[in-house]
Amino acid sequence: MAAQMTDAHRRFLQVLMSHGIMEGSEARKLHRRCCEIHKVYYAHDKLDDFISTINSHLQPLFMQIRKGMSEGDGRAHYALVNLAETEITKMASDYTENELELFRKAMDLIILSENGFASSTEILNLADQLKTKKMKKKEAEQVLKVFVEDKWLSERNGEYTLHTRCIIEMEQYILSNYQDVARKCNICHSLAIQSQVCESCGIAMHLPCVRKYFRAQTEPRCPQCNDFWSCDIPGTSRMDSQSPSKTGRAEKSFILSPRRC
Template sequence: MVSSNDVQRLFLQAIFSRGFLSEKLAMTLWTKCVEAVKAAADEALDIPNDGRAAWDDFVAKINASLDNLDLEFRHLHDELTGRAMYALVNRKGDEVAQMATDYTAQEITYFKAIVEQIMLAPNEAYSVSSFAALREVNALKSNMTKTQAENVLGSFVAKGWLLKSRRGRYSLSTRTLLELYKYLKETFGDDYILECTICMETLTRGVACYTANCKTRMHYHCFKRFRRQNSTCPACKHDWPQEPDAKPLIPVGEGAVKDGQDEGRRRVRRKDTPEGSNEEDEMDDDEASQPSQPTQTQTQKKKSGRQNAASMDVDDDEVDDYAPRRRSGRQ
């Protein structure tokens, strides 16, 4: 006998076949499922399917039914557009393992290596150049050729696991941030995972307050909405005039790195210390054999980089053109 519970079954079948979808599409599927169940029922069924409250209640019921399977129908806002995106995600185990249906173990290892370089990128750049991404194949001592690596990278982009910008830099997609959040959280921790001050969601591209040591980070779309009604930083209360070029803001994302800046760098990967904590460092190729203690010249270079960042302006129409900033977790 047809009942209102059949709406959940039909809806889950629909999202299983689509995987990653926008909120608009998800709500359209929900409406279609309700209409189908009502049409098939022998008697009139009262199934709310209009309004935000009804949708939120339906999602809560979906997640309650999926709880025993350690699955969740979760949403996250796209960092560039601000649109809500939904996916059915695994809340248990190594979430990257779900890529095994599309990729070999070697390709998944390559993907993890690229994600590591993106997450550990200096100055909160959260991106890696094409050159550096291909260089990871040699770092892994893989038998994958350059052509094969380029094809795999193209597949990661085509299937929505990575984004590739017009500058040729790779960054994490909304799908990866949503479906692999547990993996990212457990692997890199709070020092490398930023949260937007406004929406409290994961942030890998946006803007940061120009005040030294201020921890305010905002998605660009969150910042634009916030600035319409507020003229001060929500944390340090320093003045944020309405005109975007009146005061410099600091970039988070690929705008924090100049073209070619990371192509001459060699990553020293994180390693476990005797105390069980993680360390990670980076150096230029010609510094690889030098002692780990920073020299006075290196310290001056870092200070100069921070001073250059303070002179950059934000354009309301450009999301990525910002200047570098030091990672807040290390301050």
């Protein structure tokens, strides 16, 4: 039987809903605050249990709080996912048809790219080729901004990638609709948009997963084929996708380096 849903659970859910996505440390703080406010049993290491209680009550509504990883910095995130709609129609009620078409095109560019990014120029060039209704560049720029605000895309230095929230929500959609090109990470087995790819056998690894996996190894070798891993192993503190203020030179050149290296 599912555990009782308390006011603490309800408050947690409401706050998460209003954010759409939350970083792990934020979610842990919120967990504590909700339990304190409503005088509910709290244990700092019980967040996942707390969430699974909420999830058991969300199930009849075809909703779920899902945990995922930011591809930039490897930190855990929690997002509320709608399971009833498996396609991009999740977004349909919030955007017009041509906005959705632009999003789909941007998503194509990002997924088909070598490094998991598409430049604003590349995306804006498609605006006057939309089949539903053409968009002026200025208008398209504005729409891209909204996609970033709504956490479907994230942007750094004019380069766009899928937001962590989008990856958590759309993972199944992307894996089934981009079967031949979408890759799964060899380490954590989730969808990998930004990744490094083995030159010999073609397996992919998220950048934070690469960093973690090779941390203890003197000579990096592919976990699949054991060939030398020829990509640069990403450094530690320079890949925080959530805070552009930390963007340094090293990070920029790293982003722009090709996925297949």
